[in-house]
Amino acid sequence: METRILEIDDGALALAADIIRGGCQVAFPTETVYGLGANAFDSAAVDSIFRIKGRPNDNPLIVHVHKDYDLSRLVRDVPDYAVKLAKAYLPGPLTMVYKSLGVVSPAVSCGLDTLAVRIPSHEGAQRFLRYLDLPVAAPSANISKHVSPTSAEHVYADLQGRIPLILDGGRCAGGIESTVLDCTGDTPTILREGLITREMIAAVAGSCSVYTLKEGEAARSPGMKYRHYTPDCGAVLYAKENLFGALERYDGELSRGGNPVIMCDNVTAEKTGDRSCLNLGSSPAEIAASLYAALREGERKFGFIIAVEPVFEGGEMDGVMNRLTKACGSKI
Numbered sequence: 001m002e003t004r005i006l007e008i009d010d011g012a013l014a015l016a017a018d019i020i021r022g023g024c025q026v027a028f029p030t031e032t033v034y035g036l037g038a039n040a041f042d043s044a045a046v047d048s049i050f051r052i053k054g055r056p057n058d059n060p061l062i063v064h065v066h067k068d069y070d071l072s073r074l075v076r077d078v079p080d081y082a083v084k085l086a087k088a089y090l091p092g093p094l095t096m097v098y099k100s101l102g103v104v105s106p107a108v109s110c111g112l113d114t115l116a117v118r119i120p121s122h123e124g125a126q127r128f129l130r131y132l133d134l135p136v137a138a139p140s141a142n143i144s145k146h147v148s149p150t151s152a153e154h155v156y157a158d159l160q161g162r163i164p165l166i167l168d169g170g171r172c173a174g175g176i177e178s179t180v181l182d183c184t185g186d187t188p189t190i191l192r193e194g195l196i197t198r199e200m201i202a203a204v205a206g207s208c209s210v211y212t213l214k215e216g217e218a219a220r221s222p223g224m225k226y227r228h229y230t231p232d233c234g235a236v237l238y239a240k241e242n243l244f245g246a247l248e249r250y251d252g253e254l255s256r257g258g259n260p261v262i263m264c265d266n267v268t269a270e271k272t273g274d275r276s277c278l279n280l281g282s283s284p285a286e287i288a289a290s291l292y293a294a295l296r297e298g299e300r301k302f303g304f305i306i307a308v309e310p311v312f313e314g315g316e317m318d319g320v321m322n323r324l325t326k327a328c329g330s331k332i
């Protein structure tokens, strides 16, 4: 199958709508990462998403809708705090999990009685979703467990030949996936950290907890039990206090004939001398936006990524550290 990449205009949207209505998949941009979309009412089309990505079939998908879509068609029991959060942060990188009305295909939530709903703020995503006026089930548009895509080229690298169309909306400004928030309880619980932070949610909802998977417990968000965001080369993560160790590791890899690269923020990059370096930038927002592109550049041009924990802490860095740890393993 030929995979086309088209900028978002009326012609591309008409083609995308034909493909989705015909039961096939289209990759589209959002403000976080690119998604691989299918009609959420069409079980065969949703099943194909899992096959195309090689995704485990117990890891549920998020449905994406445009900002005027009536959510009461899809979910029930929306608590007051969720209404307030939606007013404050949507459209935007916040996915909210509610009790499902069960009208979309059961394949979307892998049989769970809940449904994760996201209203992306990316203008191209809004145009695509409004043109369709359908809930679009979409995971990130990468091969399962690989680094998520933040450009049309990243999607093409992973999915060329497997999907007919990629809508090109440029580089994703956010760079890490949306915050996933369980809104089925009396208070909200973060299932996956992202750019809408715990502090931002607590400021509107009064409180907010972060769910962590305990040994032997069934995952409330099945995605959290899988390895993710892994580059196709070796990768390790050093604590910021252990920059010396990271530099020593680099020099050791080099002297053994390896092709290492340091991945770090701008402050740390100044201290790496003439070593090869992937500079993530000088603020938490820049670091989030460049992280996945840097991991992909690392695997393409180098043989071993030595990541150093950024100097910033808290807020959106919680989401960044969550992804970095999943990509590179725990801190050394």
Ligand code: TXA
Pocket (backbone or CB within 6 Å): 030, 032, 033, 034, 035, 036, 059, 060, 061, 062, 093, 095, 097, 109, 112, 114, 115, 116, 118, 138, 139, 140, 141, 176, 177, 178, 179, 180, 191, 192, 220, 221, 222, 223, 224
């Ligand atoms: O930013 C994003 O969220 C991107 C863009 C494309 O919107 N999408 C994305 O999808 O990251 P995916 O499939 O890579 O991650 C979805 C996450 C998984 O961790 C999954 O377990 C969780 O959302 N999830 C989906 N439905 C759920 C549900 N009903 N209950 C709990 N967790 C759910």
Ligand code: MG
Pocket (backbone or CB within 6 Å): 139, 140, 148
């Ligand atoms: Mg994903």
